[in-house]
Amino acid sequence: MxxxxxxxxxxxxxxxxxxxxxxxxxxxxxxxxxxxxxxxxxxxxxxxxxxxxxxxxxxxxxxxxxxxxxxxxxxxxxxxxxxxxxxxxxxxxxxxxxxxxxxxxxxxxxxxxxxxxxxxxxxxxxxxxxxxxxxxxxxxxxxxDAFKVRSNHSANPILNVSTQAKQTVVAKLAQAGIDQKLIYVFCPGAEYGPTKRWPTDHFANLAKQLITSRPAAQIILLGGPGDHALAEHIQAQASHHPQLHNWCGKTQLDEAIALIGMSKTLVSNDSGLMHIGAALKVPQVAIFGSSDPNHTPPLSERAKVIWLNLPCSPCHQRVCPLGHLKCLKAISPQTVLTAIQTLES
Known part of the structure; x- marks a missing residue:
């Protein structure tokens, strides 16, 4: 061929x-x-x-x-x-x-x-x-297979960061006065719907706990324009902490790839940015609710999946059919923080 x-x-x-x-x-x-x-x-x-x-x-x-x-x-x-x-x-x-x-x-x-x-x-x-x-x-x-013998290539995706995109991100960080030595990326969005989004107050509490345990941490909320309002809620619930930054809708996709590649740890829902983190092999915590981590896992040895595997999940519904969203609400910020600490130990 x-x-x-x-x-x-x-x-x-x-x-x-x-x-x-x-x-x-x-x-x-x-x-x-x-x-x-x-x-x-x-x-x-x-x-x-x-x-x-x-x-x-x-x-x-x-x-x-x-x-x-x-x-x-x-x-x-x-x-x-x-x-x-x-x-x-x-x-x-x-x-x-x-x-x-x-x-x-x-x-x-x-x-x-x-x-x-x-x-x-x-x-x-x-x-x-x-x-x-x-x-x-x-x-x-x-x-x-009829045309050539099948290879045994790994099913784990691999992406490469664009040099130009990384230079652009470094310039944006400098312009915003963000120290790039200890960056954490939180991705609060998920296109599919609420049943794949960890609650904003949980993200806010995690941010506060993480900054308390790592005073030099800078946390960037990353996503598309549709996630900007979610990130604003997180900022408000975290009392607009100066080390928590809303970049949702403010980066191109190649820049988002570069920023994730620079991060100490990525925390995300089951989303496209989660898969980017896995393909870049950065330490990450992936939070699952209504979806199935057996079908769409982050394919990386540096990924930690948190999924409660409740009797009602995975339901694959956009809105919780039982109205309680326990599959996500019952995952505490402390649980995610412990996972971050384990990845970094």
Whole structure:
């Protein structure tokens, strides 16, 4: 295989989980050039992957067909003469571009009536028997076993920090008067909904306890624009402590990757930033509520997962169906602080 195209998923965490597949493909086909078609939202993840030759950004929107744009992209991609395309999303529309571009091998999981559009297809595992997402994507490489022997590449993602992004973050820290020697990053958001978000008062209490135990600590609240209000609540509940900083919505994704890479420890919910921390191999505490750490764990030996495994979880619901959210509320700030101390000991 000389030319390979990857159709990227639309979520940051899923994008991180696809890196082992690309590493596996690069191990099999070391001379190949691998391009990724991705939305601007996840493009920085692939720019942090050494296996990627080129990231092709396309403003493909969620739940929209955008037929004209897909035809235009297919015409552009056809000129590249890709031999194989891995379609990571399960949707029908995600498989249209490689089909229109006449890419011979179109590999993905069966789903959403895309028979023929995907011509090298694997069965989707049942919801009761789902492997970790990284392994789910990595298994797609096995679809090419008829063409080359499968490699035994690790399913743990690896990202690399952009030098330019790190320089930008260092400048921002200096401008804000933040000492970068002992930075902790807290990520209070989770796109999915409240059942994946540890309570803001718990984050605030953890921040106060952490600063008390480490007076030199600087804590940065990190996330997207939608997490800014959550971070404001945390700041207010922590009495606007001067060592607690709200950077939600104030960094680009490549800068967030760089900041996490500089952190002493990352504390997050089950989110895309959690997976970035794992791929950067920073010490981290990952808090799980309604989701299943067996399916979407942080794949790093330096990660500590905290999950209560209550009888009602994982429910995979956006809002607690029982109305109590015990799966998250019962995880105390002291429990998380102890996990941080264990990681740093």
């Amino acid at each position: 000389n030319r390979i195209l990857i159709i990227a998923p639309n979520w940051i965490g899923d994008a991180v989980m696809s890196q082992p597949l690309m590493a596996d493909l690069k191990a099999r086909y070391p001379d190949s050039k691998m391009d990724v078609l991705a939305s601007p939202w996840v493009a920085p993840i692939y720019q942090a992957c050494t296996e990627v030759n080129q990231v092709i950004e396309a403003k493909l929107e969620h739940k929209k067909l955008q037929w004209s744009l897909r035809k235009q992209l297919a015409k552009q991609l056809e000129k590249e003469r890709y031999e194989a395309c891995f379609v990571l999303p399960n949707s029908l529309k995600s498989s249209l571009i490689p089909w229109l571009a006449n890419i011979p091998l179109r590999i993905g999981y069966r789903g959403e009536m895309r028979f023929g559009l995907i011509n090298v297809a694997l069965d989707n595992p049942s919801k009761q028997n789902r492997p970790p997402m990284a392994e789910h994507y990595l298994a797609l490489g096995g679809a090419l």
